[in-house]
Amino acid sequence: MDHFQLIDGALHCEGVPLETIADAVGTPTYVYSAATMDRHAAVMQAAVAGAGAGEPLVAYAVKANPNAHVLARLGAAGLGADVVSIGEYRRARAAGIAPDRIVFSGVGKTAGEMAEALSGGLFQFNVESMEEARTLSAVAAAQGRVAPMGFRINPDVSAGTHAKITTGTADNKFGVPAADATAFYAEAAGLPGLAVHGITVHIGSQLTSLAPLEAAFERVGELIAALRAQGNDIRIADLGGGLGVPHGPGQPEPPGPEAYGEMVRRVTAGWNARLLFEPGRLIVGNAGVLLTRVVRVKPGARSPWLIVDAGMNDLMRPALYDAYHRIEAVRPSGMNQVVNVVGPVCETGDTFTMNREMDRVEEGDLIVFRTAGAYGATLSNGYNSRPLAAEVLVDGDKWALIRRRIDPDALAGVDEVAWR
Ligand SMILES: *Cc1c(COP(=O)(O)O)cnc(C)c1O
Numbered sequence: 001m002d003h004f005q006l007i008d009g010a011l012h013c014e015g016v017p018l019e020t021i022a023d024a025v026g027t028p029t030y031v032y033s034a035a036t037m038d039r040h041a042a043v044m045q046a047a048v049a050g051a052g053a054g055e056p057l058v059a060y061a062v063k064a065n066p067n068a069h070v071l072a073r074l075g076a077a078g079l080g081a082d083v084v085s086i087g088e089y090r091r092a093r094a095a096g097i098a099p100d101r102i103v104f105s106g107v108g109k110t111a112g113e114m115a116e117a118l119s120g121g122l123f124q125f126n127v128e129s130m131e132e133a134r135t136l137s138a139v140a141a142a143q144g145r146v147a148p149m150g151f152r153i154n155p156d157v158s159a160g161t162h163a164k165i166t167t168g169t170a171d172n173k174f175g176v177p178a179a180d181a182t183a184f185y186a187e188a189a190g191l192p193g194l195a196v197h198g199i200t201v202h203i204g205s206q207l208t209s210l211a212p213l214e215a216a217f218e219r220v221g222e223l224i225a226a227l228r229a230q231g232n233d234i235r236i237a238d239l240g241g242g243l244g245v246p247h248g249p250g251q252p253e254p255p256g257p258e259a260y261g262e263m264v265r266r267v268t269a270g271w272n273a274r275l276l277f278e279p280g281r282l283i284v285g286n287a288g289v290l291l292t293r294v295v296r297v298k299p300g301a302r303s304p305w306l307i308v309d310a311g312m313n314d315l316m317r318p319a320l321y322d323a324y325h326r327i328e329a330v331r332p333s334g335m336n337q338v339v340n341v342v343g344p345v346c347e348t349g350d351t352f353t354m355n356r357e358m359d360r361v362e363e364g365d366l367i368v369f370r371t372a373g374a375y376g377a378t379l380s381n382g383y384n385s386r387p388l389a390a391e392v393l394v395d396g397d398k399w400a401l402i403r404r405r406i407d408p409d410a411l412a413g414v415d416e417v418a419w420r
Contacts, residue, residue: 003033006369012065012369013328015397017289018330021406022366025390028292028310032065032402034073035275036287037373041077044279047261052237052268057123059103062242063286064086065372069393069402071095074283074309080123082278085257086113093120103238104278104354105152105202107173114147116138119215123276124148125239126200128175128327132187141307150186150198150236151176155219159204159242162321168203168216173200175253185232197233199224203283208252210263213242216342217267223272237263238276245285247371250324277403281374288373290315290389291330294365295344302356303338308367311343312350314382315369315376319349327352329359330366337361345384377403382411 003014011018013031021031041058046202048056062071066088071081072095080101081092092102099121104113114125114136123245127133127149140147146355154175159166165176176184188196203216217239224234244254268275292310299305316322324326326343337360343351352369377391388406392399 001039002036004289004368007330009331013327013399014393015288016394016399017367018289018366020392021392021399022291022293022330025392026292026299026315026405027366027388027390028308029405030288031291031368031371031392031394032067032070032288032373033286034393037070037073037284038077040283040287041079043257043378044277045259048264048275048277051261051265053272054274055236056275056277057101058277058279059101059123059238060283062092062250063378064280065284065376066091066378067096067402068095068395069108070284071097073393079283081238082280083230086116088121089113089117089122099123103278105200105278106162109136111135111139115143118145118221119143119148122148124150124198124236124238126150126198127188128152130180130187130340132177133184133191133194136192137188137191145193146195147193148195149188149201150199150238151182151188151198152200152202153178153182153220154323155201155203155216157203157212157216157219159201159207160209161204161244162323164321165205166203168212169199177404178219178223182226185227186230189232195360195368198236198238199227199234200238200276202278203242205242206254207242207245208244208254208262213239213260214267216262216363217264221267223269224273235273236276237268237273237360238278241280243279245281245371245374246270247324251324271309277395279351283374285374287368288376289368290372290376291368294361294363294367296338297363300340303340306339306341308341308343308352310369310389310405311345311384311386312347313345314343314380314387314389315352316381317375318352318378319347320379325352325372326370327356327358328368328370329361330368332359335360341367345386382406382408385412
């Protein structure tokens with residue numbers, strides 16, 4: 001459930017008309033609903049409450065939407081953070097998320113990143129290779145510390161999602177092969193700088209079936225037993241993120257967090273391990289829209305081109321992953337049209353949809369791309385010397401600009417010449 005609805009014929013975010021926001025800050029602008037984020041955080045926490053040994057830690061995947069005010073809101077709602085760079089670590093800390101609620105994932109952590117996160121404090125490192133484990137041990141030993149860690153297992157399970165958001169097959173760069181796990185844990189347990197108590201898995205994003213997740217978790221359960229049998233003290237199982245969100249009619253309907261929680265309870269029943277979760281999209285995806293204005297309507301061979309002022313630089317998901325976004329008029333007339341919706345960027349890939357039936361709109365009208373709260377603003381860039389979209393947070397009948405639009409002049413202003 002989200003909090004974007006028509007009130008008196010105009011689309012609102014909670015109590016705020018989107019027209020008010022467009023008038024005040026312009027377009028394109030990302031608009032987030034705080035109530036929706038709070039709700040998703042609560043639903044996810046309730047779905048896994050009581051599972052595993054001790055209270056589960058739900059660590060929000062910061063990369064989905066790293067805005068400082070989004071993080072602060074989610075931290076206040078009880079979530080920890082899953083970070084994949086020192087930049088995300090700093091953002092999580094700056095937003096008030098306690099170090100013992102932060103996990104550090106990612107396949108290419110540098111020694112410098114490890115050193116800063118270790119001295120600043122964290123729950124654990126999720127380590128993706130034996131080579132990385134050796135570096136982490138050396139970094140920790142140099143500080144006179146012991147780094148808490150678990151290996152990320154690559155279970156060789158296909159997530160059944162888009163290839164570019166699949167992470168758990170043998171051909172993906174992520175994790176260590178399950179077949180190597182016992183040898184790697186044995187070696188890591190002997191390294192002076194490591195406290196090896198975790199195991200983790202994350203097989204992909206926008207999953208619309210529980211079966212691949214269940215298969216991956218079964219694999220983790222088998223490994224926990226094998227690792228304990230060889231003397232490793234495994235206490236923590238981090239089950240990653242990946243649960244998909246509904247994108248609207250005609251799109252695959254993912255299982256809800258409750259069904260996910262039930263499956264987790266069943267599969268992990270005998271594990272006697274503390275459970276962690278790393279949801280990103282589930283928390284923020286449907287809490288955001290991208291608000292944009294129709295610049296021009298141009299005749300096309302099959303359908304007219306609706307050229308909007310948001311481009312692939314603002315919302316990359318359709319170009320990157322063939323992602324579907326529901327598109328709605330902010331003030332629907334009740335009439336429909338079949339159009340191609342495109343941005344102004346000089347790339348054929350700057351196409352949001354072709355031959356889509358949607359609300360009829362004209363030049364100057366406002367529309368929204370739904371389900372844009374995750375992997376939206378964070379993936380944006382200044383290609384074609386375009387500004388970076390503004391971001392707005394709505395809370396009830398109040399709203400705040402939480403990132404101002406970054407002018408192309410500001411981006412051009414960091415170009416410099418310094419020959420040596
Ligand atoms: C991206 C990522 C997540 C979050 O994935 P969602 O599909 O947004 O839930 C969780 N864990 C890791 C390691 C990731 O890379």
